[in-house]
Amino acid sequence: MRYAMVCKNRVIDILENPVEAPRWPADDKGNEVTAVECDNNVKVGMFFDTDSKTFCCYIPKVRVDKLTRIEILLNASKEKIENAAIDAYTEDLIEGGIL
Structure with missing residues:
Protein backbone atom coordinates (compact mmCIF):
# COMPACT_ATOMS: atom_id res chain seq x y z
CA MET A 1 0.00 0.00 0.00
CA CYS A 57 -0.04 18.50 -11.53
CA TYR A 58 -1.81 21.70 -12.58
CA ILE A 59 -1.41 25.01 -10.80
CA PRO A 60 -4.82 26.07 -9.48
CA LYS A 61 -6.33 29.30 -10.77
CA VAL A 62 -6.12 30.78 -7.26
CA ARG A 63 -2.34 31.03 -7.58
CA VAL A 64 -2.66 33.03 -10.80
CA ASP A 65 -5.10 35.38 -9.08
CA LYS A 66 -2.67 35.83 -6.18
CA LEU A 67 0.16 36.58 -8.59
CA THR A 68 -2.00 39.16 -10.36
CA ARG A 69 -2.77 40.86 -7.04
CA ILE A 70 0.92 40.89 -6.12
CA GLU A 71 1.77 42.45 -9.49
CA ILE A 72 -0.86 45.17 -8.95
CA LEU A 73 0.57 45.93 -5.50
CA LEU A 74 4.11 46.09 -6.87
CA ASN A 75 3.07 48.47 -9.65
CA ALA A 76 1.24 50.66 -7.12
CA SER A 77 4.33 50.71 -4.89
CA LYS A 78 6.53 51.62 -7.86
CA GLU A 79 4.20 54.51 -8.72
CA LYS A 80 4.25 55.76 -5.10
CA ILE A 81 8.06 55.66 -5.06
CA GLU A 82 8.28 57.55 -8.36
CA ASN A 83 5.81 60.19 -7.13
CA ALA A 84 7.72 60.61 -3.86
CA ALA A 85 10.97 61.12 -5.81
CA ILE A 86 9.32 63.70 -8.10
CA ASP A 87 7.88 65.53 -5.08
CA ALA A 88 11.27 65.60 -3.33
CA TYR A 89 13.01 66.85 -6.49
CA THR A 90 10.37 69.58 -6.94
CA GLU A 91 10.80 70.69 -3.33
CA ASP A 92 14.58 70.94 -3.84
CA LEU A 93 14.05 73.04 -6.94
CA ILE A 94 11.65 75.35 -5.09
CA GLU A 95 14.04 75.70 -2.12
CA GLY A 96 16.90 76.47 -4.51
CA GLY A 97 14.83 79.22 -6.11
CA ILE A 98 14.87 77.56 -9.50
CA LEU A 99 11.08 77.15 -9.58
Missing part, protein backbone atom coordinates in the same frame (compact mmCIF):
# COMPACT_ATOMS: atom_id res chain seq x y z
CA ARG A 2 1.20 3.53 -0.77
CA TYR A 3 -0.02 6.74 0.88
CA ALA A 4 0.30 10.38 -0.06
CA MET A 5 0.39 12.71 2.91
CA VAL A 6 -1.72 15.72 1.93
CA CYS A 7 -1.76 19.14 3.59
CA LYS A 8 -3.79 22.02 2.14
CA ASN A 9 -4.52 19.91 -0.98
CA ARG A 10 -0.82 19.40 -1.72
CA VAL A 11 1.18 16.18 -1.45
CA ILE A 12 3.93 16.81 1.10
CA ASP A 13 5.27 13.25 1.43
CA ILE A 14 4.82 9.72 0.10
CA LEU A 15 4.92 6.71 2.44
CA GLU A 16 5.64 3.27 0.98
CA ASN A 17 4.15 0.16 2.61
CA PRO A 18 3.30 1.46 6.09
CA VAL A 19 1.94 -1.17 8.51
CA GLU A 20 -1.33 0.75 8.81
CA ALA A 21 -2.83 3.96 7.46
CA PRO A 22 -0.52 6.73 8.71
CA ARG A 23 -1.75 9.48 10.99
CA TRP A 24 0.20 12.71 11.25
CA PRO A 25 -0.46 15.68 13.52
CA ALA A 26 -1.43 19.03 12.05
CA ASP A 27 1.38 21.19 10.68
CA ASP A 28 2.81 24.07 12.73
CA LYS A 29 0.01 26.36 11.51
CA GLY A 30 -2.74 23.93 12.50
CA ASN A 31 -3.50 22.65 8.98
CA GLU A 32 -4.67 19.02 8.94
CA VAL A 33 -2.43 16.41 7.30
CA THR A 34 -4.38 13.55 5.71
CA ALA A 35 -3.23 10.16 4.41
CA VAL A 36 -4.68 9.32 0.98
CA GLU A 37 -4.11 6.00 -0.80
CA CYS A 38 -2.31 6.53 -4.09
CA ASP A 39 -0.54 4.75 -6.95
CA ASN A 40 3.05 5.02 -8.19
CA ASN A 41 2.22 8.01 -10.43
CA VAL A 42 1.69 10.36 -7.48
CA LYS A 43 4.69 12.53 -6.58
CA VAL A 44 5.49 15.06 -3.86
CA GLY A 45 4.23 18.51 -4.89
CA MET A 46 1.16 17.29 -6.78
CA PHE A 47 -2.28 18.64 -5.92
CA PHE A 48 -5.15 16.57 -4.52
CA ASP A 49 -8.69 17.46 -5.60
CA THR A 50 -10.88 16.60 -2.62
CA ASP A 51 -14.07 16.65 -4.72
CA SER A 52 -12.96 14.17 -7.39
CA LYS A 53 -10.43 12.39 -5.12
CA THR A 54 -7.76 12.63 -7.83
CA PHE A 55 -4.17 13.85 -7.95
CA CYS A 56 -3.01 16.30 -10.59
Whole structure:
Protein backbone atom coordinates (compact mmCIF):
# COMPACT_ATOMS: atom_id res chain seq x y z
CA MET A 1 0.00 0.00 0.00
CA ARG A 2 1.20 3.53 -0.77
CA TYR A 3 -0.02 6.74 0.88
CA ALA A 4 0.30 10.38 -0.06
CA MET A 5 0.39 12.71 2.91
CA VAL A 6 -1.72 15.72 1.93
CA CYS A 7 -1.76 19.14 3.59
CA LYS A 8 -3.79 22.02 2.14
CA ASN A 9 -4.52 19.91 -0.98
CA ARG A 10 -0.82 19.40 -1.72
CA VAL A 11 1.18 16.18 -1.45
CA ILE A 12 3.93 16.81 1.10
CA ASP A 13 5.27 13.25 1.43
CA ILE A 14 4.82 9.72 0.10
CA LEU A 15 4.92 6.71 2.44
CA GLU A 16 5.64 3.27 0.98
CA ASN A 17 4.15 0.16 2.61
CA PRO A 18 3.30 1.46 6.09
CA VAL A 19 1.94 -1.17 8.51
CA GLU A 20 -1.33 0.75 8.81
CA ALA A 21 -2.83 3.96 7.46
CA PRO A 22 -0.52 6.73 8.71
CA ARG A 23 -1.75 9.48 10.99
CA TRP A 24 0.20 12.71 11.25
CA PRO A 25 -0.46 15.68 13.52
CA ALA A 26 -1.43 19.03 12.05
CA ASP A 27 1.38 21.19 10.68
CA ASP A 28 2.81 24.07 12.73
CA LYS A 29 0.01 26.36 11.51
CA GLY A 30 -2.74 23.93 12.50
CA ASN A 31 -3.50 22.65 8.98
CA GLU A 32 -4.67 19.02 8.94
CA VAL A 33 -2.43 16.41 7.30
CA THR A 34 -4.38 13.55 5.71
CA ALA A 35 -3.23 10.16 4.41
CA VAL A 36 -4.68 9.32 0.98
CA GLU A 37 -4.11 6.00 -0.80
CA CYS A 38 -2.31 6.53 -4.09
CA ASP A 39 -0.54 4.75 -6.95
CA ASN A 40 3.05 5.02 -8.19
CA ASN A 41 2.22 8.01 -10.43
CA VAL A 42 1.69 10.36 -7.48
CA LYS A 43 4.69 12.53 -6.58
CA VAL A 44 5.49 15.06 -3.86
CA GLY A 45 4.23 18.51 -4.89
CA MET A 46 1.16 17.29 -6.78
CA PHE A 47 -2.28 18.64 -5.92
CA PHE A 48 -5.15 16.57 -4.52
CA ASP A 49 -8.69 17.46 -5.60
CA THR A 50 -10.88 16.60 -2.62
CA ASP A 51 -14.07 16.65 -4.72
CA SER A 52 -12.96 14.17 -7.39
CA LYS A 53 -10.43 12.39 -5.12
CA THR A 54 -7.76 12.63 -7.83
CA PHE A 55 -4.17 13.85 -7.95
CA CYS A 56 -3.01 16.30 -10.59
CA CYS A 57 -0.04 18.50 -11.53
CA TYR A 58 -1.81 21.70 -12.58
CA ILE A 59 -1.41 25.01 -10.80
CA PRO A 60 -4.82 26.07 -9.48
CA LYS A 61 -6.33 29.30 -10.77
CA VAL A 62 -6.12 30.78 -7.26
CA ARG A 63 -2.34 31.03 -7.58
CA VAL A 64 -2.66 33.03 -10.80
CA ASP A 65 -5.10 35.38 -9.08
CA LYS A 66 -2.67 35.83 -6.18
CA LEU A 67 0.16 36.58 -8.59
CA THR A 68 -2.00 39.16 -10.36
CA ARG A 69 -2.77 40.86 -7.04
CA ILE A 70 0.92 40.89 -6.12
CA GLU A 71 1.77 42.45 -9.49
CA ILE A 72 -0.86 45.17 -8.95
CA LEU A 73 0.57 45.93 -5.50
CA LEU A 74 4.11 46.09 -6.87
CA ASN A 75 3.07 48.47 -9.65
CA ALA A 76 1.24 50.66 -7.12
CA SER A 77 4.33 50.71 -4.89
CA LYS A 78 6.53 51.62 -7.86
CA GLU A 79 4.20 54.51 -8.72
CA LYS A 80 4.25 55.76 -5.10
CA ILE A 81 8.06 55.66 -5.06
CA GLU A 82 8.28 57.55 -8.36
CA ASN A 83 5.81 60.19 -7.13
CA ALA A 84 7.72 60.61 -3.86
CA ALA A 85 10.97 61.12 -5.81
CA ILE A 86 9.32 63.70 -8.10
CA ASP A 87 7.88 65.53 -5.08
CA ALA A 88 11.27 65.60 -3.33
CA TYR A 89 13.01 66.85 -6.49
CA THR A 90 10.37 69.58 -6.94
CA GLU A 91 10.80 70.69 -3.33
CA ASP A 92 14.58 70.94 -3.84
CA LEU A 93 14.05 73.04 -6.94
CA ILE A 94 11.65 75.35 -5.09
CA GLU A 95 14.04 75.70 -2.12
CA GLY A 96 16.90 76.47 -4.51
CA GLY A 97 14.83 79.22 -6.11
CA ILE A 98 14.87 77.56 -9.50
CA LEU A 99 11.08 77.15 -9.58
